[in-house]
Amino acid sequence: MVENASYGIEDELFIRGKVPMTKSEIRAITISKLKLTRESRVLDIGAGTGSISIECGIACDKGRIYSVERNQEGIDLINKNIEKFKLKNIEVIHGTAPEAFKNIKKIERVIIGGSGGKLESIFEWFNDNIQKESIVVANFITIENLYKAVKLFKKYKYKNIEVVQASISKSKNIGDLTMLIGNNPVFIVTGNKK
Amino acid sequence: MVENASYGIEDELFIRGKVPMTKSEIRAITISKLKLTRESRVLDIGAGTGSISIECGIACDKGRIYSVERNQEGIDLINKNIEKFKLKNIEVIHGTAPEAFKNIKKIERVIIGGSGGKLESIFEWFNDNIQKESIVVANFITIENLYKAVKLFKKYKYKNIEVVQASISKSKNIGDLTMLIGNNPVFIVTGNKK
Amino acid sequence: MVENASYGIEDELFIRGKVPMTKSEIRAITISKLKLTRESRVLDIGAGTGSISIECGIACDKGRIYSVERNQEGIDLINKNIEKFKLKNIEVIHGTAPEAFKNIKKIERVIIGGSGGKLESIFEWFNDNIQKESIVVANFITIENLYKAVKLFKKYKYKNIEVVQASISKSKNIGDLTMLIGNNPVFIVTGNKK
Amino acid sequence: MVENASYGIEDELFIRGKVPMTKSEIRAITISKLKLTRESRVLDIGAGTGSISIECGIACDKGRIYSVERNQEGIDLINKNIEKFKLKNIEVIHGTAPEAFKNIKKIERVIIGGSGGKLESIFEWFNDNIQKESIVVANFITIENLYKAVKLFKKYKYKNIEVVQASISKSKNIGDLTMLIGNNPVFIVTGNKK
Numbered sequence: 001m002v003e004n005a006s007y008g009i010e011d012e013l014f015i016r017g018k019v020p021m022t023k024s025e026i027r028a029i030t031i032s033k034l035k036l037t038r039e040s041r042v043l044d045i046g047a048g049t050g051s052i053s054i055e056c057g058i059a060c061d062k063g064r065i066y067s068v069e070r071n072q073e074g075i076d077l078i079n080k081n082i083e084k085f086k087l088k089n090i091e092v093i094h095g096t097a098p099e100a101f102k103n104i105k106k107i108e109r110v111i112i113g114g115s116g117g118k119l120e121s122i123f124e125w126f127n128d129n130i131q132k133e134s135i136v137v138a139n140f141i142t143i144e145n146l147y148k149a150v151k152l153f154k155k156y157k158y159k160n161i162e163v164v165q166a167s168i169s170k171s172k173n174i175g176d177l178t179m180l181i182g183n184n185p186v187f188i189v190t191g192n193k194k
Numbered sequence: 195m196v197e198n199a200s201y202g203i204e205d206e207l208f209i210r211g212k213v214p215m216t217k218s219e220i221r222a223i224t225i226s227k228l229k230l231t232r233e234s235r236v237l238d239i240g241a242g243t244g245s246i247s248i249e250c251g252i253a254c255d256k257g258r259i260y261s262v263e264r265n266q267e268g269i270d271l272i273n274k275n276i277e278k279f280k281l282k283n284i285e286v287i288h289g290t291a292p293e294a295f296k297n298i299k300k301i302e303r304v305i306i307g308g309s310g311g312k313l314e315s316i317f318e319w320f321n322d323n324i325q326k327e328s329i330v331v332a333n334f335i336t337i338e339n340l341y342k343a344v345k346l347f348k349k350y351k352y353k354n355i356e357v358v359q360a361s362i363s364k365s366k367n368i369g370d371l372t373m374l375i376g377n378n379p380v381f382i383v384t385g386n387k388k
Numbered sequence: 389m390v391e392n393a394s395y396g397i398e399d400e401l402f403i404r405g406k407v408p409m410t411k412s413e414i415r416a417i418t419i420s421k422l423k424l425t426r427e428s429r430v431l432d433i434g435a436g437t438g439s440i441s442i443e444c445g446i447a448c449d450k451g452r453i454y455s456v457e458r459n460q461e462g463i464d465l466i467n468k469n470i471e472k473f474k475l476k477n478i479e480v481i482h483g484t485a486p487e488a489f490k491n492i493k494k495i496e497r498v499i500i501g502g503s504g505g506k507l508e509s510i511f512e513w514f515n516d517n518i519q520k521e522s523i524v525v526a527n528f529i530t531i532e533n534l535y536k537a538v539k540l541f542k543k544y545k546y547k548n549i550e551v552v553q554a555s556i557s558k559s560k561n562i563g564d565l566t567m568l569i570g571n572n573p574v575f576i577v578t579g580n581k582k
Numbered sequence: 583m584v585e586n587a588s589y590g591i592e593d594e595l596f597i598r599g600k601v602p603m604t605k606s607e608i609r610a611i612t613i614s615k616l617k618l619t620r621e622s623r624v625l626d627i628g629a630g631t632g633s634i635s636i637e638c639g640i641a642c643d644k645g646r647i648y649s650v651e652r653n654q655e656g657i658d659l660i661n662k663n664i665e666k667f668k669l670k671n672i673e674v675i676h677g678t679a680p681e682a683f684k685n686i687k688k689i690e691r692v693i694i695g696g697s698g699g700k701l702e703s704i705f706e707w708f709n710d711n712i713q714k715e716s717i718v719v720a721n722f723i724t725i726e727n728l729y730k731a732v733k734l735f736k737k738y739k740y741k742n743i744e745v746v747q748a749s750i751s752k753s754k755n756i757g758d759l760t761m762l763i764g765n766n767p768v769f770i771v772t773g774n775k776k
Contacts, residue, residue: 001229002329007201007253008226025223025358032202032222035195059201135196142759143551147535150372163365163531164219165374165573167555167749169767171357177724178344180359182764185553185751336565337745341729357725359767361555361749363573371530376570379557379747389617390717395589395641396614413746416614417607420590423583447589523584538760551753552607553762559745566732568747 006058014051015080019073021049022113022139025168026186031055033137033164033190034109039063043107043130045097045122046070046114050078050090056111057087065090066107068100070116098125106131112138112149119145123152126193134193139186146187158191200252208245209274213267215243216307216333219362220380225249227331227358227384228303232256237301237324239291239316240264240308244272244284250305251281259284260301262294264310292319300325306332306343313339317346320387328387333380340381352385394446402439403468407461409437410501410527413556414574419443421525421552421578422497427451431495431518433485433510434458434502438466438478444499445475453478454495456488458504486513494519500526500537507533511540514581522581527574534575546579588640596633597662601655603631604695604721607750608768613637615719615746615772616691620644625689625712627679627704628652628696632660632672638693639669647672648689650682652698680707688713694720694731701727705734708775716775721768728769740773 001010011024022030036042036056040063044053047067057065067078067090075094082090093100097118107130115122115138126136136158140146146163153161165187169180195204205218216224230236230250234257238247241261251259261272261284269288276284287294291312301324309316309332320330330352334340340357347355359381363374389398399412410418424430424444428451432441435455445453455466455478463482470478481488485506495518503510503526514524524546528534534551541549553575557568583592593606604612618624618638622645626635629649639647649660649672657676664672675682679700689712697704697720708718718740722728728745735743747769751762 002231004231005229006232007230008228010229024226025360028222028226029219032218034202035199035204036201037196037198038200142756142761143531143535143538143753144759147531150531161365163372163374165363166219167361167363167751167764169359169361169749169764171355171725174724177726178357179724180357180767182749182751182766184764185762336562336567337559337725337729337732338565341725344725361557361570363555363570365531368530371532373530374573376555376557376572378570379568390619392619393617394620395618396616398617412614413611413748416610420606420610422590423587423592424589425584425586426588549753551760551762553751554607555749555751557747557749559743566745568745 009055014049015077015084016049017073017077019049019077021051023168023183026139026166027052027055029164029166030111030137030139030188033188034111034135036060036109040109041106042066042109043104044068044111044113046112046116047078048074048113050081052111052113053078053090054081054085054087057090058085060089063089066093066104068093068095068097070096097122101125101129108134110134110136112136115145119148119152123156127156130193132193136191136193138189140189141184141186146189149189153189153191157194159194161191164188203249208243209271209278210243211267211271213243213271215245217362217377220333220360221246221249223358223360224305224331224333224382227382228305228329230254230303234303235300236260236303237298238262238305238307240306240310241272242268242307244275246305246307247272247284248275248279248281251284252279254283257283260287260298262287262289262291264290291316295319295323302328304328304330306330309339313342313346317350321350324387326387330385330387332383334383335378335380340383343383347383347385351388353388355385358382397443402437403465403472404437405461405465407437407465409439411556411571414527414554415440415443417552417554418499418525418527418576421576422499422523424448424497428497429494430454430497431492432456432499432501434500434504435466436462436501438469440499440501441466441478442469442473442475445478446473448477451477454481454492456481456483456485458484485510489513489517496522498522498524500524503533507536507540511544515544518581520581524579524581526577528577529572529574534577537577541577541579545582547582549579552576591637596631597659597666598631599655599659601631601659603633605750605765608721608748609634609637611746611748612693612719612721612770615770616693616717618642618691622691623688624648624691625686626650626693626695628694628698629660630656630695632663634693634695635660635672636663636667636669639672640667642671645671648675648686650675650677650679652678679704683707683711690716692716692718694718697727701730701734705738709738712775714775718773718775720771722771723766723768728771731771735771735773739776741776743773746770
């Protein structure tokens, strides 16, 4: 395994515990939608194990990442992963969206990995607080949250709203043969704040 | 559109002509499998429009990218894209694999986007020429080339051979409604040279 | 081609015009969800070319199929297909749901292929008019109609509500090679009326 | 559940044990490709639990189904399912393909659910034994068997060779939300014997 990759970190390199983690292929698509620059200021909502925050932290070496997570188990994992990857530009915030955002300023990129049912108030906060032209990328596994997100992207007049559904299958060997194992499909919704 | 993104360039930013281009989501997964470092030396075989070479060139700012393409139309597009993205670390080689590789040394990462039916001799060349532990990532859209690639990865005793199939659907608006349009599935095969 | 198949009719055997037709694989899954018996009384809403009505008509040789379609072009195609397949148990109704249903009684199976934006009033009509334990199967290509349908199935307390997403790819030959062409994914929602 | 459906039997209605069973959606597509008539004579190779044989037995009430299975556990399940569905037109054969076929004559439709690694000799047997214009439908989950099957369909000059890949996701409720769970993709290869 490549420990110092700057683009694409293997799932196995993250300290994970039992917190569900976005799989590497979905992470790669999600981050590619963010159009990060080395200076980007990023908000990662529902950061989970911090896998996306870590990859953003590496990509945005002159920027800043805010990782918000409401579960203590997640917070511990994010901190362990930050230490493992020796990153100085990630700030971990234990709290619930959008209250936890109150000291965060000048955000240009947002990932929503989990919304804790607060999608509406999160978008309201974006409206008042994140930069014009910010890129928001949200991952969903349920039909209802996907629907609500699309409505909110439209309500707040985001531009270039795009829904991508990614269905990834991965090989498993059975003897000499190569079987494909289906992952659960993930919806990736992207929009630019006006 | 973000012109200076360091990770994830929109399809529309590339100069394309009529040469088929790997779509952004497949490009993101493919590049994430390469585990690039800023110093990586990369060989892009069947570079097409150069979209993958360009993204690698940005990610590996202290490394070197060799873009091999057999069609003149592709060569012209790669050169135009290199100029557009102002990259100094990409060498374009007009020729057929594996003959075109003869002056390329110390490769650590390989992308196979097109093999021109020479998969067998390409893998033979890898065996003698690319670095130990090199990562090879190949994209296929046909069952037959997928099968042959898996056999070659095994024949040359690559480690961690993995096949990923990515089926991507993308939204299209019909009035107020959001329809999903299916892209063709792509197989992404990865392995580490022993 | 098999002209007298009792299960599985090829797309090419239907008279089609320019009306979009549910592809054979989606048709097969959809009809299999209906759990038809030879006596079933079926309502096909948004019948399009009539392809599903025709397959139901063959399967339910002692039953009755009501095909409702609002476009004249569709009506003509359904009538031509009924004639081609020599079926006596299909009644074609030109009109808009749910007004067009007023003389239809004792329905046990329903397919919703198109709702003309009237999903809410269609489910209301079901509530008062179709048999207890009726099976309703609906096909959707948009996120919004999928979401609304799931809400309506729940609102009217259907049992065994199931959403299936089917992503079908089909081969195309390029020379000696077999490429896979992705179709648009379709959502198939099923429920049993209480 | 509908116990007397003539088209589309729920997975739960089959007696299953621990033998893997083709899921209902794949079964529906597979059987639809067979273009069964009520008189069809069908060979089901690698019949497993007999789920496909049973559905064919119901559809071909004036025809005959031969279910070949090499494992005793499968044989027992097929027999139990035949009894449960009260079918008289299914003959169960315990043995290995193609030796087990020796007394089977005038086959017009074939399903290959499992080949026990004998795909080559199975196709050879077809060449000498099944009817002209027979329809052969084969299900595969591995890349290697898919590849071999496509080669054999071509070698024996089958017409209308088609590969369909079906990726099915099915809903699971998490509280009030509807998540999609991905099944493993299945390849369905169809051809008409010349």
